[in-house]
Amino acid sequence: MKIVVCIKQVPDTAEVRINPETNTLVRDGVASIINPYDMHALEAGLQMREAAGAGTVTALTMGPPQAENALREAVSMGIDEGVLLTDRAFAGSDTWATAYTLAKAIEHIGADIIICGKQAIDGDTAQVGPEIAEFLQIPHVAYVRKIDSLKDGSIIVQRLMDDGYDIVESSLPVLLTVVRELNVPRMPSLKGKMAAKKAVIRQMKASDLKADVNSLGLQGSPTQVRNIFAPEAKKDRKMLEGSSEEKVDQLLKELAGLKCL
Amino acid sequence: MDYFLNEEQLMIRDLARQIAEEKIVPVRAELDETGEFAWDVMKTLAQSDLFGLFIPEEYGGLGKGCLELSIAVEELSRACLGISTSFAANALGTYPILLFGTDEQKKKFLPDIASGKKLVAFGLTEANAGSDAGGTQTTAKLDGSEYVINGTKQWITNGGVADIYTIIAITDRSKGPRGASAFVVEKGTPGFSFGKKENKMGIRASATTELVFDNCRIPKENIIGKEGMGFVVAMKTLDNSRTGVGSQGVGVAQGAFEEAVKFARQRVQFGHPIITFQAIQHMLADMGTSIEAARALVYAVARFIDSGAKDVSKESAMSKLFATDVAMKVTTDAVQILGGSGYMKEYPVEKMMRDAKILQIYEGTNQIQRNVIGQALIKEAARNK
Known part of the structure; x- marks a missing residue:
């Protein structure tokens, strides 16, 4: 069984600040980590390989050359191989172009199961995983919180929903995006x-992929970031104190005062 | 200070620190309260290969030495001395097999120890034999192809949780100190049971019990070394392990020192953070200086042991003595700097102070360490005359 885990190197958000003048992320001196949800994806891949007693886990990432560190960290957890997609041609990719590029690389590597974290903590879009599945024209299940069974070319998983969970069965190959509840990395x-x-660490460039160059990088990205800014902090806040019942009473009064009720 | 550790040693330090901060700090207060054994942490240490640090590669370990073990023990001790005691006692119990075991014994026991599948304990102390190992009353009598063990060991770290026990018993009382021998006893052997779990002042996350042998029969092959070598096995084992106790002292002192610095920067009195006061600065200066001196000595002795030096009794005793006295002083001063807060269980320093006390007592009290050093000095002086 071939398992590919897509990971992303992100700034450690515990340390992230925004430059108030340029409204961009201050990346200088900020440590990079593997996106926390992707750690659960790696753990899921390793557990599947261990349960099957055979197979390989490949970690795949797209990014600048220093993203290699994220792949080395994944190797230290026990994956078999790290693949880095790095090329100037990939720069400026939005989720669409990123998913297209990763899908092309996965076609090249080959996979029975592809696992992604549910989203990256820097962009928070949660789009890339499902988009990869669409490009590969394979089924996907997002927000997986438990693997119930994996055998004979089919997988049964639990998909976390707002009000419970669904049990979903899928044929392979399949793409899963996973949530924290799935495991402890x-x-x-x-x-x-x-x-x-x-x-x-195996490096792949645009020329290694059977890809349409017009679909890569900034050129292949239908969305572009015009501006990043920190929303203005509103200062007219009021904290309610007391027991829950007292707070509800106060809240009703406040809302009535504001003519919201 | 930079001790010019190599890349692998830094890797070991970083990994042990990561485990300490992510897996031990969040649970240490609760384990201290309940006295429960930290099985989850042991599992993490096992998966991280740390149990195999000092075990040769041919037996499934990483083939590193005393320095690497000290570095790992120091980092774990910085977070919790109870957990680091369980970890370090594993090495203590393994040294007899490592230093004196036959190839068959090593093949049989070391791989499971290296992988962390089985924990180990060392049993020397008894009710009437602590500092005076000559008072050992547990006996082992050869009966056909088996030794029959009778007696009770007390205050044994990892008692009950370990699967492998290396113990000292008297095989021939008429020979005095040369009548003792070392044995491996496996948990589950008929006639081998555990007494009550001790309720301790500190290192409460570590398990301490009696080992009770009642006509416990073990195969003759389980003797470590030859009959009569028991005290040599015990002394050489302690020579190797004492530096580990020293590194426990460095670690717990470092942990308490960091808490004291953090608190002193936050706590405001008379309109200023208390760290701006000379009285506090001087205490912190002394703490920082003595920790660095202790670490330098522990690392130097660990490197000396790793060099293959033949007699390390004096140096290992010095590293244990100095670093653990530093630990007691620094943890006590840390509580003092935190004042009333330091005395409360909301802060970790009172636990560190309670934990640190054992370091001056176990694996030879610091008075016994001074005896060892004193006797070595006498021998050296006589040789140089």
Whole structure:
């Protein structure tokens, strides 16, 4: 069984600040981490390989050359191979172009199961995973919180919903996006860290993909970011205090006062 | 200070620190309260290969030495001495097999120890034999192809939770100290049971019990080394492990020191953070200096042991003595700097102070360490005459 896990290197949001003059993210000196949801995707891939007792887990990422560090970290957790899609031609990709590029790479690598985190904590779109599945023309299940069974070319999973969960069965190949409830990502091992240091990270460029160059990067992106800004903080806030009942009473009064009721 | 650790040593430090911060700090207060054994953390340590650090590669370990083990123990101790005690006692229990075991014994026991599948405990202390190992009353009598063990070991770290026990018992009382031998006993052997779990002042996340042997029969092959070598096995084991206790001292002192600095920067009195007051600064200066001195000594002795030096008794005793006295002083001063807050369980320093006390007691009290150092000095002086 071939498992491909798509991961993204993101700034550690615990440390992120926005430059008030340019309204852009301050990236200098901010540590990069593997997107936390992708850690659960990696763990899911490793558990599937362990349960099957065979197969490979490949981590795939698209990004600048330093994104290689994210793949090395994935190797230290126990994946078999890291693949880095890096090329100037990929720069400026929106979710559409990113998903197209990843899908082309996955066609090249080959996969029975593709696993993504439900979303990245920097962009928060949650679009890339399902879009990859559409480009590959395979089924996908988003927000997977539990794998019930995986055998004989079919998988049964639980999909987290607002008010409970669905049980979904799918044929393979399939793409899953996963939520935190699925598992607890493992710590790296020392042997894994040592292997990660020596691991050869395979690099792929635009020319390695059977891709339409007009669909890559900025050129292939139907959406473009015009401006990033921090919303103005509203200062006329009022915190209600007291027991829940007291707070509800106060809230009703406040709303009535504002003629909302 | 930069100790010029190599890349692998830094990797070990970073991994142990990550486990300490992500898996140990969040649970340490609760484990201290309940006294429960930290099985989840042990599982993480096992998956991370840390149990195999000092075990040769041919037996499934990483083939590293005393320095690497010290680095890992220090980082775990910075978060919780109870958990680091369970981890370090594993090495203590393994050294007899590692240093004196036959190839068959190593093949049989070391791979499961290296993988963390089985924990180990070392059993020397008894009701009448602590500092004076000569008072050992547990006996092992050869009967055909088996040894029959009778007696009770007390205050044994990892008692009950370990699967493998290396113990010292008397095989020939008439020979005095040369009448003791070391054995491996596996959990589940008929006649081998555990007494009550001790209710301790500190290191409460570690398990401490009696080991009770009542006509416990073990195969003759389970003797470690030869008959009569028991005390040599015990002493060489302690020579190797004492530096680990020193690194526990460095770690817990570092953890308490960091808490004290953090608190002193936040706590405002007389209109200023208390860290701006010279009285506090001088305490912190002394704490920081003594920790660095202790770490330098522990690393130097660990490197000395790893060099293959033949006699390390004096140096390992010095590293244990100095670093654990530093730990007691620094953790006590940390509580003092935190004042009333430091005395409360909401802050981790009172636990660190309670935990640190054991370091001056176990694996040879610091008075015994001074005896070891004193005797070595006498020997050296006589040799140089």
